[in-house]
Amino acid sequence: MKKSRIKAAAIMCASVATVMAQDLPQFGVDPIPDIIKAMTLEEKVNFVVGTNRVLELPPDAAPGMPVRPFPDFSKLQQDADESSEADIVEAVTGFTKGRVKGAAGDTYSIPRLGIPSFTLADGPAGLRIDPTRKGDKNTYYCTAFPTGTTLAASWDGELVKNVTEAMGNEVKEYGVDILLAPGTNIMRSPLCGRNFEYFSEDPVLAGNIASAYINGIQRNGVGTSIKHFAVNNQETYRNGINAVLSDRALREIYLRGFQIAVENANPWTIMSSYNKINSVLAPANKYLLTDILRGEWGYEGFVMTDWWSEGSGADQTAAGNDMLMPGTQRQYDQIINAIKDGSLDEELLDRNVENIMRVMLRTPTAKKLSYSNSPDLKSHAATAREAATGGMVLLENKDNALPLRPKQKVALFGNASYDTFVGGTGSGNVNRAYKVSLDEGLQNSGYTIDTNLGNGYKNYIAAEKANKPADNFWSIATVDEMAVTEDMAKNAAENCDAAILTISRIAGEGGDRKLEKGDWYLSDTELSNINNIVNAFHKEGKKVAVVLNMGAAVDMADWKELPDAILHAWLPGQEAGNAIAAVIKGEVSPSGKLPFTIAKRYEDYPSAANFPYSTNPATTYYTEDIFVGYRHFDKAGIEPLYPFGYGLSYTDFSYSDLKVSPDEESYNISVKVTNTGEKAGRETVQIYVKAPGKDMIKPVKELKGFAKTKEIKPGASETVIINIPRKLLASYNEYDSVWVVEPGMYEFIAADCAADPGLSSQIEVK
Numbered sequence: 001m002k003k004s005r006i007k008a009a010a011i012m013c014a015s016v017a018t019v020m021a022q023d024l025p026q027f028g029v030d031p032i033p034d035i036i037k038a039m040t041l042e043e044k045v046n047f048v049v050g051t052n053r054v055l056e057l058p059p060d061a062a063p064g065m066p067v068r069p070f071p072d073f074s075k076l077q078q079d080a081d082e083s084s085e086a087d088i089v090e091a092v093t094g095f096t097k098g099r100v101k102g103a104a105g106d107t108y109s110i111p112r113l114g115i116p117s118f119t120l121a122d123g124p125a126g127l128r129i130d131p132t133r134k135g136d137k138n139t140y141y142c143t144a145f146p147t148g149t150t151l152a153a154s155w156d157g158e159l160v161k162n163v164t165e166a167m168g169n170e171v172k173e174y175g176v177d178i179l180l181a182p183g184t185n186i187m188r189s190p191l192c193g194r195n196f197e198y199f200s201e202d203p204v205l206a207g208n209i210a211s212a213y214i215n216g217i218q219r220n221g222v223g224t225s226i227k228h229f230a231v232n233n234q235e236t237y238r239n240g241i242n243a244v245l246s247d248r249a250l251r252e253i254y255l256r257g258f259q260i261a262v263e264n265a266n267p268w269t270i271m272s273s274y275n276k277i278n279s280v281l282a283p284a285n286k287y288l289l290t291d292i293l294r295g296e297w298g299y300e301g302f303v304m305t306d307w308w309s310e311g312s313g314a315d316q317t318a319a320g321n322d323m324l325m326p327g328t329q330r331q332y333d334q335i336i337n338a339i340k341d342g343s344l345d346e347e348l349l350d351r352n353v354e355n356i357m358r359v360m361l362r363t364p365t366a367k368k369l370s371y372s373n374s375p376d377l378k379s380h381a382a383t384a385r386e387a388a389t390g391g392m393v394l395l396e397n398k399d400n401a402l403p404l405r406p407k408q409k410v411a412l413f414g415n416a417s418y419d420t421f422v423g424g425t426g427s428g429n430v431n432r433a434y435k436v437s438l439d440e441g442l443q444n445s446g447y448t449i450d451t452n453l454g455n456g457y458k459n460y461i462a463a464e465k466a467n468k469p470a471d472n473f474w475s476i477a478t479v480d481e482m483a484v485t486e487d488m489a490k491n492a493a494e495n496c497d498a499a500i501l502t503i504s505r506i507a508g509e510g511g512d513r514k515l516e517k518g519d520w521y522l523s524d525t526e527l528s529n530i531n532n533i534v535n536a537f538h539k540e541g542k543k544v545a546v547v548l549n550m551g552a553a554v555d556m557a558d559w560k561e562l563p564d565a566i567l568h569a570w571l572p573g574q575e576a577g578n579a580i581a582a583v584i585k586g587e588v589s590p591s592g593k594l595p596f597t598i599a600k601r602y603e604d605y606p607s608a609a610n611f612p613y614s615t616n617p618a619t620t621y622y623t624e625d626i627f628v629g630y631r632h633f634d635k636a637g638i639e640p641l642y643p644f645g646y647g648l649s650y651t652d653f654s655y656s657d658l659k660v661s662p663d664e665e666s667y668n669i670s671v672k673v674t675n676t677g678e679k680a681g682r683e684t685v686q687i688y689v690k691a692p693g694k695d696m697i698k699p700v701k702e703l704k705g706f707a708k709t710k711e712i713k714p715g716a717s718e719t720v721i722i723n724i725p726r727k728l729l730a731s732y733n734e735y736d737s738v739w740v741v742e743p744g745m746y747e748f749i750a751a752d753c754a755a756d757p758g759l760s761s762q763i764e765v766k
């Protein structure tokens with residue numbers, strides 16, 4: 001098909017639509033029920049099934065649908081000169097796919113009823129769209145903001161809101177309606193490949209950070225899709241793995257973060273997960289999507305499937321999964337057929353259409369807002385940088401090894417010092433215009449980098465990468481760590497003032513990390529590099545700092561005592577190098593705290609016994625029940641390497657004046673935080689609650705609230721106030737299916753991490 005014919009077809013469709021529209025109810029003008037009444041069955045099904053159907057060609061044309069059978073797409077593309085896939089699909093099928101190139105999904109437009117096509121794109125570390133477009137000189141880069149874990153490690157709702165306000169602005173300015181984020185699954189295992197997209201092992205931290213995230217994005221008049229609902233805690237066989245868990249663990253651990261976000265931030269949409277929960281696929285799980293989400297939580301947005309979810313479109317529709325993305329012919333046919341044979345009630349489809357329409361009325365597309373395609377990427381980069389520093393966690397700092405004195409000469413080791421990882425792989429990756437490596441960041445901050453070493457690394461990385469396949473959606477080329485010989489280390493130690501060594505890991509969608517050397521465990525080269533570097537520099541009386549550049553953790557027990565300092569810098573977004581350098585230089589005192597526990601040994605994690613290390617068996621039993629993360633370490637009396645909530649600062653803080661004041665529905669806790677050190681800094685106060693645990697087994701303590709101070713000057717104080725809703729003290733009694741707040745004496749603890757006895761106050765709860 002030639003371009004001219006494509007255009008003619010499009011013009012004809014448009015004029016037919018104008019004539020027909022005159023007597024018909026119009027979306028955005030007339031009440032939704034009137035629109036639904038005017039829709040044919042096929043239109044309704046088209047509306048709930050995304051437009052990407054060409055990827056699954058149907059054998060037969062659906063009756064009454066002029067758009068089927070689908071064309072031989074490859075043939076059309078050959079004939080179509082310059083026309084893009086989207087042009088062809090639109091002209092031939094009527095689907096308006098692809099307004100924003102690289103967006104994950106679009107909905108079907110129904111011009112005769114004034115229903116436009118809406119656009120959905122990933123998330124969560126920034127907007128993911130194609131940065132370039134055929135025949136267009138403009139670029140469409142987006143900011144790679146700090147990843148989810150980095151944000152959570154800041155324990156700072158304001159910081160998160162600043163980031164997501166900027167991110168949401170990019171969503172709006174690039175013409176997207178809904179961002180497919182945030183990821184709010186619980187970090188049940190350190191091996192989950194998508195942990196970098198998620199927030200925490202604890203639902204209260206995850207839920208609060210998710211709420212701030214959603215509020216920031218939605219403030220721009222665009223939507224979010226909190227995902228993956230629910231119990232998607234592993235990527236291995238993610239499309240069908242059966243997560244078997246108690247109702248109590250489901251409610252208290254795996255759903256609670258989502259519930260907090262739904263109640264506090266009202267995400268416009270929710271993305272169901274791929275996996276089964278107690279043998280029922282999440283997108284077809286009526287208990288989850290209708291009974292709990294809508295019935296108990298009163299959710300009024302809409303639910304969409306994750307992309308190409310398993311299972312029947314009809315079952316998903318019936319269960320309350322409103323939209324099916326990116327939309328397959330199979331799903332379309334399943335819904336039509338089920339309605340025609342009476343196994344699916346058309347009212348359920350109408351219900352779903354209405355849920356989607358109610359949300360879509362709020363989108364920029366429905367409001368016909370124009371967009372600039374040129375967000376302020378410069379100011380967003382500054383926001384990304386500032387946020388990244390706020391999430392960094394200082395794990396070790398012997399004899400104040402950090403901050404490094406300015407202008408020193410640094411021996412910079414580790415591949416990722418020169419090729420810093422700024423995000424993970426898969427849909428959570430962002431097409432950014434640039435990234436700042438640690439090497440560049442340190443130089444921008446006035447440090448001199450040992451050039452011999454630097455050139456050695458750069459040449460090595462370039463040579464190794466030349467033999468690797470190019471980066472793709474699922475993976476980016478990684479290079480084995482360059483070996484640092486004793487001689488290299490000695491030479492550097494003699495010539496430089498200090499050493500920084502980066503240890504890195506990358507992971508992402510579609511696979512979990514491996515319990516192997518080079519992944520969970522350090523490789524032999526990495527271990528020998530640490531030893532060689534530390535020995536050589538210590539011999540010269542010089543310091544060594546290790547930077548962890550990864551979304552989660554690695555095995556650390558064997559080597560963490562060797563260097564003088566360890567900074568967990570996460571996957572901190574495109575401004576990585578500048579942000580890490582700001583902390584290393586001491587422009588900012590680190591104030592991040594771990595959003596998960598780092599164990600001494602992998603086997604100490606409660607999920608270790610039943611993580612799915614292969615696709616067989618396809619069932620994961622969550623036998624640890626509610627005892628996830630620190631709840632398990634407390635209960636089993638296992639000392640972690642670094643506890644949940646842990647993080648050092650360049651200064652010190654003390655807590656005083658803990659007060660717990662109950663009112664009708666909540667507890668107000670106030671704590672005075674004083675900076676007793678010599679540098680300005682910020683502190684996160686965590687409130688853990690010990691319940692009586694007489695009627696029900698309870699964790700030793702649970703995080704119920706937290707607050708981060710502003711920057712406190714040495715000697716100064718700030719009183720933080722934390723509100724804990726009474727209902728957050730409840731546990732789920734799965735025998736009677738009720739939430740229960742057990743009466744008795746409760747202990748409220750204000751602590752700087754889960755292992756800190758902190759200050760405590762007892763209060764009777766009736």
Ligand code: BGC
Nearest residue numbers: 104122180227306307427509
């Ligand atoms: C991922 C989602 C993502 C979607 C659209 C899926 O493979 O699991 O997180 O939003 O693709 O790209």
